[in-house]
Amino acid sequence: MSTNVRTRRERGAIAARRPWSRDRVETLILTILRWVVIAGILLVTLFPFYYMIILSVRPISSLLQDPGSLWVSASEFSLDTYTSVLQNPSEGGQGFLIFMRNSALVAVGTVFATLLLAIPGSYAISRLDFFGRRKVSALFLAVYLFPSILLAIPLFVFFTRIGLRGELLGLLLVYVAQVVPVSIYMLRNYFETIPISLEEAASIDGANRFTIMRRISLPLAMPAIVSNGLYIFMIAWNEFLFALLFLVESRQNWTVSLGLSQLAGSIEVPTTVLMAGSVILTLPIIIIFFAAERLLTEGLTAGAEKG
Amino acid sequence: MSTTPRGDSAAPARDSAPVQRTRNKRSSMAKAEQRAGLTLISPTLIIVLVLIVIPILWTIMLSFQQIRLLNLRTAGVLGNYTVSNFAEVFSSPGFLEALIITLVYSVAGTGLAIGLGLVTALALRKPFRGRTFVRAATLIPYVAPIVAVTFVWTTMLNPQFGIINHWGTTFLGWEEAVPFLSERQREVSFLGITFTVPTALFTVIAFEAWRSFPFAFLFLTARLQAVPASLDEAARVDGATPTQRFRYILLPQLLPTIAVLSVLRFIWTFNSFDDIYLLTGGGAGTEVVAVRVYNFLISRGDIGAAAAQAVVLAAILAVLVGIYLKFFAKKEEVS
Numbered sequence: 001m002s003t004n005v006r007t008r009r010e011r012g013a014i015a016a017r018r019p020w021s022r023d024r025v026e027t028l029i030l031t032i033l034r035w036v037v038i039a040g041i042l043l044v045t046l047f048p049f050y051y052m053i054i055l056s057v058r059p060i061s062s063l064l065q066d067p068g069s070l071w072v073s074a075s076e077f078s079l080d081t082y083t084s085v086l087q088n089p090s091e092g093g094q095g096f097l098i099f100m101r102n103s104a105l106v107a108v109g110t111v112f113a114t115l116l117l118a119i120p121g122s123y124a125i126s127r128l129d130f131f132g133r134r135k136v137s138a139l140f141l142a143v144y145l146f147p148s149i150l151l152a153i154p155l156f157v158f159f160t161r162i163g164l165r166g167e168l169l170g171l172l173l174v175y176v177a178q179v180v181p182v183s184i185y186m187l188r189n190y191f192e193t194i195p196i197s198l199e200e201a202a203s204i205d206g207a208n209r210f211t212i213m214r215r216i217s218l219p220l221a222m223p224a225i226v227s228n229g230l231y232i233f234m235i236a237w238n239e240f241l242f243a244l245l246f247l248v249e250s251r252q253n254w255t256v257s258l259g260l261s262q263l264a265g266s267i268e269v270p271t272t273v274l275m276a277g278s279v280i281l282t283l284p285i286i287i288i289f290f291a292a293e294r295l296l297t298e299g300l301t302a303g304a305e306k307g
Numbered sequence: 308m309s310t311t312p313r314g315d316s317a318a319p320a321r322d323s324a325p326v327q328r329t330r331n332k333r334s335s336m337a338k339a340e341q342r343a344g345l346t347l348i349s350p351t352l353i354i355v356l357v358l359i360v361i362p363i364l365w366t367i368m369l370s371f372q373q374i375r376l377l378n379l380r381t382a383g384v385l386g387n388y389t390v391s392n393f394a395e396v397f398s399s400p401g402f403l404e405a406l407i408i409t410l411v412y413s414v415a416g417t418g419l420a421i422g423l424g425l426v427t428a429l430a431l432r433k434p435f436r437g438r439t440f441v442r443a444a445t446l447i448p449y450v451a452p453i454v455a456v457t458f459v460w461t462t463m464l465n466p467q468f469g470i471i472n473h474w475g476t477t478f479l480g481w482e483e484a485v486p487f488l489s490e491r492q493r494e495v496s497f498l499g500i501t502f503t504v505p506t507a508l509f510t511v512i513a514f515e516a517w518r519s520f521p522f523a524f525l526f527l528t529a530r531l532q533a534v535p536a537s538l539d540e541a542a543r544v545d546g547a548t549p550t551q552r553f554r555y556i557l558l559p560q561l562l563p564t565i566a567v568l569s570v571l572r573f574i575w576t577f578n579s580f581d582d583i584y585l586l587t588g589g590g591a592g593t594e595v596v597a598v599r600v601y602n603f604l605i606s607r608g609d610i611g612a613a614a615a616q617a618v619v620l621a622a623i624l625a626v627l628v629g630i631y632l633k634f635f636a637k638k639e640e641v642s
Binding site: 022023026027030033034037038041042044045046048049051052055063064067068117118120121123124125128129130131133136139140143145146147148149150151152153154155156157158173174176177178180181184209234237238240241245256257258260261264271274275278279281282285286289290293 | 337339340341342343344345347348350351352354355357358359360361362363365366369426427430431433441443444445446447448450451452453454455456458459460461462463467468469470473474477517521546548549550574577578580581585597600601604605610613614617618620621624
């Protein structure tokens with residue numbers, strides 16, 4: 001840091017000695033602006049999350065007394081909000097532990113089901129020459145871009161009729177169908193970076209198609225598969241619209257997102273308790289994101305590039 | 308170039324199609340490959356067809372039928388087809404208003420998000436200590452669960468105990484708390500001129516920009532890293548100032564990326580339901596078409612009218628996707 005300050009001071013000294021050229025003025029202004037922008041960005045992106053954490057450990061009475069406070073004093077700090085939000089409704093809580101179980105079940109189920117479909121699918125699209133490959137790719141791209149509200153109506157009607165509305169399984173199926181195309185795009189891009197000569201070599205050694213997939217391509221694509229799995233987990237964990245459409249009437253099946261949004265409308269549950277719920281909802285995503293940041297940012301651009 | 312049936316893996320699609328059609332004798336290996344390909348893709352294809360393609364077609368059918376949630380169980384596939392839903396949709400002022408709001412929301416949200424993303428990408432271009440952390444932090448609004456972030460925003464903007472209104476009235480001299488999410492419009496005086504500002508709409512646009520600028524930032528950063536340093540150096544030697552270097556060197560390099568980003572973000576914002584539903588519920592002049600479709604479906608139980616509006620939304624979108632595929636996807640495929 002100190003070298004930075006020195007160079008800026010030096011630059012300032014030089015600029016003071018020489019006449020003010022446009023280049024010098026611009027450089028000086030932009031150097032200052034740059035730090036202003038960086039500070040501004042950090043403030044804007046992180047402040048809401050800081051506020052979330054602060055509110056989640058304060059009792060509601062202290063929030064109403066002093067809404068502008070930016071820290072928690074030791075006397076008002078309490079984790080009661082967390083026990084209250086996690087406990088079962090029968091014990092006077094909001095039942096977020098059950099919601100977390102539901103979210104985890106749906107999200108993990110979606111990840112495995114999607115990968116089970118997407119790995120062979122993307123391999124086929126990147127490696128095998130079959131009739132209609134081009135059309136399948138175009139179809140998936142279109143699916144990726146189309147509004148989910150368009151699907152909401154018929155799926156709502158359809159699942160009501162067959163009695164799967166209100167079931168986690170129905171939600172899982174819809175998630176898989178929505179995510180598989182994106183997943184195939186991301187994995188396909190990765191498969192195409194693996195040299196085909198490796199597979200040809202295995203083929204000459206007598207390996208059949210299945211063995212090649214399992215022994216050569218799959219291990220090589222593992223980093224992409226892992227990041228893809230995390231990405232799918234995040235999508236499924238964060239999803240709201242279909243959870244709202246399908247599960248709203250069966251409280252025992254609510255996901256964390258749905259539970260939070262439904263309780264946010266009621267007056268009985270204190271805001272600070274729901275903030276604890278928000279932290280619980282956000283935390284798994286933040287942990288995954290920071291644990292696999294590089295993998296994921298590459299995945300985000302790779303997946304979206306084609307979309 | 309295309310004598311082998313498999314073609315080169317890097318550019319397979321365009322080469323292989325004519326090969327397939329002009330097949331004189333196909334080796335058994337190619338046939339096996341054909342079979343393997345179809346076997347591997349078919350489970351995905353089936354689930355996408357059943358849960359996406361057929362429902363989309365079904366929406367179109369529903370939009371021509373007079374179906375309500377109440378008579379859903381008795382209605383058959385071969386119901387009475389009519390265009391009355393569309394007539395109703397186009398003649399109602401509510402739909403046109405929703406369409407205009409959707410457009411304003413999408414254009415402003417997209418523009419702001421890309422502008423903010425560009426500024427961020429430029430500010431974080433040169434390395435400094437802690438840049439990795441700042442970059443990761445920047446992406447949090449985009450990856451965090453939508454329900455959690457909208458809840459924090461509604462709490463921050465709450466007129467009774469929200470921190471923004473508290474600071475505004477305490478430090479900035481606001482006369483009263485501003486109900487950011489429930490007020491249709493307000494008069495704002497600035498430098499002696501009074502404007503009418505659509506409060507809630509501006510707030511949801513600001514939210515959209517905050518939520519999606521990281522996406523633009525990510526794309527633009529990736530593109531910036533690919534700009535050869537020699538270009539910048541050459542311009543520097545020629546005496547170009549920083550703003551000139553941006554205007555004449557960087558911006559032309561970034562424009563294709565910005566174009567793709569604009570289309571993508573526009574499409575997604577155009578369809579978006581969650582953000583506005585969770586922030587305002589579609590009240591106070593923020594009812595976009597997606598939220599309106601939901602309200603028709605759930606509150607009114609009018610499946611036909613909801614479907615008709617969804618179809619119109621999708622039709623407008625299809626045109627946009629068509630433009631995107633025609634002008635941008637091809638170029639990317641080549642590069």
